[in-house]
Amino acid sequence: MEKTEIFVVGGGAAGMAAAIEAARAGAKVTVIDENERPGGQLFKQIHKFFGSGVHRAGTRGMQIGRDLLKEAREAGVKTRLNTVVYGIYPGKRLGLVCGDHTEELTSPIIILATGASENALAFPGWTLPGVMGAGATQTLININRVLPGRQALMVGAGNVGLIVTYQLLQAGGDVAAIVEALPYIGGYGVHASKVRRAGVSILTSHMVLRAEGNESVERAVIAQVDEKWQPVAGTEEVLEVDTICLAVGLSPLAELAWIAGCQFSYLPALGGWVPVHDENMESSLQGIYVAGDLAGIEEASTAMEEGRLAGLSAAEALGYLSHEVAETRKIEVQERLAALRIGSFGDGWAMAKKEFLRARCEK
Amino acid sequence: MKQVGKEEGVRTTGIPSKEELEASPGYPNREALERGPIVVIECVQDIPCNPCEMACPKGAIRIGNPITQLPVFYAERCDGCGRCIPICPGQAIFRVDITYAEDKATVSFPYEFLPMPKKGDMVQGVNRAGKTVCEAEVLRVQKPKKFAHTAVITVTVPKGLSMEVRSIKRNHESPFST
Amino acid sequence: MRIEDHPILGKAERGKRITLNVDGEAVAAFEGENIAAALIASGRRVFRYTAKRMEPRGVFCALGRCTDCVMIVDGQPDVRTCVTPARDGMVIQTQVSRREGEATHDLEKEKD
Numbered sequence: 001m002e003k004t005e006i007f008v009v010g011g012g013a014a015g016m017a018a019a020i021e022a023a024r025a026g027a028k029v030t031v032i033d034e035n036e037r038p039g040g041q042l043f044k045q046i047h048k049f050f051g052s053g054v055h056r057a058g059t060r061g062m063q064i065g066r067d068l069l070k071e072a073r074e075a076g077v078k079t080r081l082n083t084v085v086y087g088i089y090p091g092k093r094l095g096l097v098c099g100d101h102t103e104e105l106t107s108p109i110i111i112l113a114t115g116a117s118e119n120a121l122a123f124p125g126w127t128l129p130g131v132m133g134a135g136a137t138q139t140l141i142n143i144n145r146v147l148p149g150r151q152a153l154m155v156g157a158g159n160v161g162l163i164v165t166y167q168l169l170q171a172g173g174d175v176a177a178i179v180e181a182l183p184y185i186g187g188y189g190v191h192a193s194k195v196r197r198a199g200v201s202i203l204t205s206h207m208v209l210r211a212e213g214n215e216s217v218e219r220a221v222i223a224q225v226d227e228k229w230q231p232v233a234g235t236e237e238v239l240e241v242d243t244i245c246l247a248v249g250l251s252p253l254a255e256l257a258w259i260a261g262c263q264f265s266y267l268p269a270l271g272g273w274v275p276v277h278d279e280n281m282e283s284s285l286q287g288i289y290v291a292g293d294l295a296g297i298e299e300a301s302t303a304m305e306e307g308r309l310a311g312l313s314a315a316e317a318l319g320y321l322s323h324e325v326a327e328t329r330k331i332e333v334q335e336r337l338a339a340l341r342i343g344s345f346g347d348g349w350a351m352a353k354k355e356f357l358r359a360r361c362e363k
Numbered sequence: 364m365k366q367v368g369k370e371e372g373v374r375t376t377g378i379p380s381k382e383e384l385e386a387s388p389g390y391p392n393r394e395a396l397e398r399g400p401i402v403v404i405e406c407v408q409d410i411p412c413n414p415c416e417m418a419c420p421k422g423a424i425r426i427g428n429p430i431t432q433l434p435v436f437y438a439e440r441c442d443g444c445g446r447c448i449p450i451c452p453g454q455a456i457f458r459v460d461i462t463y464a465e466d467k468a469t470v471s472f473p474y475e476f477l478p479m480p481k482k483g484d485m486v487q488g489v490n491r492a493g494k495t496v497c498e499a500e501v502l503r504v505q506k507p508k509k510f511a512h513t514a515v516i517t518v519t520v521p522k523g524l525s526m527e528v529r530s531i532k533r534n535h536e537s538p539f540s541t
Numbered sequence: 542m543r544i545e546d547h548p549i550l551g552k553a554e555r556g557k558r559i560t561l562n563v564d565g566e567a568v569a570a571f572e573g574e575n576i577a578a579a580l581i582a583s584g585r586r587v588f589r590y591t592a593k594r595m596e597p598r599g600v601f602c603a604l605g606r607c608t609d610c611v612m613i614v615d616g617q618p619d620v621r622t623c624v625t626p627a628r629d630g631m632v633i634q635t636q637v638s639r640r641e642g643e644a645t646h647d648l649e650k651e652k653d
Contacts, residue, residue, distance in 0.1 A: 129599025190453025192377030343431030
């Protein structure tokens with residue numbers, strides 16, 4: 001068997017994009033994913049993406065996922081599924097678990113694209129069955145095709161909360177309301193308008209006080225909050241819901257990067273502790289690249305572009321692309337990324353990413 | 364972000380306010396509406412997105428660079444073909460024809476719920492807050508493959524509500540109730 | 542509750558009909574889906590009880606990460622039902638963990 005030159009950990013949007021770029025340049029690439037199927041979270045993104053033609057705007061995430069897998073096959077990317085990477089050790093040794101056996105593998109370059117996990121929110125009753133992540137809800141309705149309950153409360157009016165609310169309605173469910181502790185809606189106005197037209201109210205400056213129920217959620221108590229996020233007396237309201245979906249942000253799944261010894265930086269705009277990386281997506285460790293939500297929480301379109309950067313940089317480092325060709329290609333990707341990281345919603349990302357590069361230069 | 368109508372705008376309610384809509388370069392004026400079927404772009408935030416610009420065969424929508432700029436609508440070039448309606452990922456483009464009949468106008472909007480209404484169905488027209496404001500008759504349901512599962516529904520509404528009705532009530536029965 | 546038709550995804554395509562044995566009851570499932578999906582479809586919400594306080598837990602992340610949905614599957618405790626495919630004849634039990642680090646017991650035995 002040919003020796004793998006690049007192991008990509010995580011076969012989601014960023015990982016597959018990285019693998020495709022590197023494999024097209026000639027590198028021998030293997031994507032490792034703990035799931036039965038690659039594609040990460042793209043297949044539950046059944047809405048049309050934003051951006052422009054070069055970002056495949058107007059195309060649904062699941063279609064982009066199908067196309068990525070096809071491109072990966074055509075580029076000769078190998079996959080190892082149902083395989084968990086549990087550690088990265090000096091000498092770029094990867095520790096793997098597959099079924100009941102373990103294995104150790106090594107490659108000159110590793111690209112980490114491990115994605116993110118959903119943040120939880122603790123309130124009395126939050127451990128009751130029926131309280132779940134909004135992403136979990138999205139997996140249940142769009143992948144597993146089951147409705148978690150008859151009536152949901154959505155906590156959080158960022159894009160995830162708004163999109164999953166809409167998708168719950170599409171799945172035949174009902175959403176009693178969206179509560180948002182901030183005094184404004186964090187997600188795109190157009191997503192908010194979609195759920196408003198469908199009859200769902202968005203209660204800003206509101207939060208869930210507690211979930212009640214015997215063996216599972218039977219109702220939620222919400223209240224208005226003041227500017228210090230304290231409940232306003234007398235504003236409590238009981239909602240008859242059996243499901244409470246938490247859409248309160250994502251955090252980078254950074255364990256492997258920590259174990260590997262990557263340097264980290266704390267950047268709230270990107271979801272918390274994020275491995276420091278340069279414009280080639282290389283971490284503080286030579287030959288270990290990061291991309292996608294692990295490198296800062298953004299969205300699938302930016303994750304794919306970051307993956308492409310990492311893949312091109314890795315192929316260049318292995319000598320498959322000349323410096324000139326790699327630079328030209330990377331500039332194209334950088335331009336597409338820059339186009340997504342502007343405006344009221346993208347500025348924060350752009351500034352946080354710049355913060356990184358500064359941190360790395362000072363090192 | 365430029366906040367027009369700060370208290371009651373899209374960022375606080377999810378509904379673009381009258382001020383926000385009228386300040387948007389995608390919103391046609393009364394004169395343009397009176398000429399015939401025309402699209403109404405209700406895009407008031409600087410999100411990075413421009414498929415509507417590419418979709419228009421007449422060059423009536425211009426965003427340019429950067430793609431966060433609001434769509435500028437050249438109403439005189441728009442013939443109301445509506446190709447931009449299903450492509451908009453934000454479902455923020457509608458078509459209005461106030462010349463349809465003496466007392467009736469038509470409103471076309473994207474729709475992605477089941478059950479899908481059929482031509483001739485009487486449905487409830489809802490405003491931007493999802494509130495029923497009138498009875499509406501389904502005139503057309505367009506759902507060709509290239510719309511990628513977004514239907515474009517056209518309904519007739521009382522003329523005075525052509526700038527209010529933006530969807531229809533989901534004719535929905537919870538699967539749990541059976 | 543299963544979602545049979547969907548405006549974007551169309552009619553559900555499911556595998557062969559199979560049967561799971563869940564705490565002694567027959568639960569219908571389809572080949573290719575995971576255990577948690579079949580249980581949620583059947584209306585079940587409690588997958589296990591916690592060790593010290595016997596609190597109910599169910600599906601939380603649906604991604605194989607949080608371990609809230611673990612059950613005893615064919616005698617094996619701590620199986621993440623949200624990422625484990627359902628197979629015909631599988632014997633599934635609500636998991637009750639008594640203390641951390643100790644073996645888990647099935648609920649029926651606990652009740653005796």
